[in-house]
Amino acid sequence: AQSVSQHNHHVILSEAASLELGCNYSYGGTVNLFWYVQYPGQHLQLLLKYFSGDPLVKGIKGFEAEFIKSKFSFNLRKPSVQWSDTAEYFCAVTGADDMRFGAGTRLTVKP
Amino acid sequence: DAEITQSPRHKITETGRQVTLACHQTWNHNNMFWYRQDLGHGLRLIHYSYGVQDTNKGEVSDGYSVSRSNTEDLPLTLESAASSQTSVYFCASSGVQGRNEQFFGPGTRLTVL
Numbered sequence: 001a002q003s004v005s006q007h008n009h010h011v012i013l014s015e016a017a018s019l020e021l022g023c024n025y026s027y028g029g030t031v032n033l034f035w036y037v038q039y040p041g042q043h044l045q046l047l048l049k050y051f052s053g054d055p056l057v058k059g060i061k062g063f064e065a066e067f068i069k070s071k072f073s074f075n076l077r078k079p080s081v082q083w084s085d086t087a088e089y090f091c092a093v094t095g096a097d098d099m100r101f102g103a104g105t106r107l108t109v110k111p
Numbered sequence: 112d113a114e115i116t117q118s119p120r121h122k123i124t125e126t127g128r129q130v131t132l133a134c135h136q137t138w139n140h141n142n143m144f145w146y147r148q149d150l151g152h153g154l155r156l157i158h159y160s161y162g163v164q165d166t167n168k169g170e171v172s173d174g175y176s177v178s179r180s181n182t183e184d185l186p187l188t189l190e191s192a193a194s195s196q197t198s199v200y201f202c203a204s205s206g207v208q209g210r211n212e213q214f215f216g217p218g219t220r221l222t223v224l
Contacts, residue, residue: 099156
């Protein structure tokens with residue numbers, strides 16, 4: 001069965017710091033990869049997605065992610081975080097069937 | 112605008128009671144999903160449906176059931192609520208089976224006392 005691992009449970013950064021959140025997946029076939037964000041008290045929203053093509057994907061709000069097939073990774077990055085990026089971030093993968101989510105990484109950005 | 116709505120947004124119930132959480136989407140999506148979100152576990156799939164009359168078990172389906180009588184609705188029923196089912200429940204839908212992004216509802220916070 002496919003699975004998703006997010007190794008950072010809680011990340012604390014100061015504003016303007018760079019961000020990288022790790023995501024590794026386990027699945028043998030073709031996958032689609034997603035990053036979702038959940039702001040406090042809100043539902044999940046899509047940040048970005050990868051289906052095929054250029055492995056460097058740009059999403060909303062300055063986020064990007066790189067798909068490295070050989071490492072089964074899809075790490076999320078942002079060069080300079082803002083206080084408003086405080087949220088929980090979920091990596092997700094779909095294969096042939098359902099979507100599996102990682103446990104999430106809580107990001108706290110200090111002003 | 113198309114959307115997904117969930118009701119109620121908050122629910123407190125007692126152990127042993129039957130509870131039904133509603134999910135309604137106006138995207139005209141064939142695929143609908145129910146997840147529960149718990150600290151340290153992320154989102155875990157409870158049940159999903161790829162169309163009317165189709166239902167499938169997810170990874171944590173015990174104690175839950177769903178039915179799909181039309182495209183728009185996928186109600187989730189807890190047959191006999193247990194304290195372990197205290198959680199936040201999210202409904203989602205997608206337009207392409209398995210491979211496309213999912214659109215999420217606002218969630219229902221359920222407390223079982």
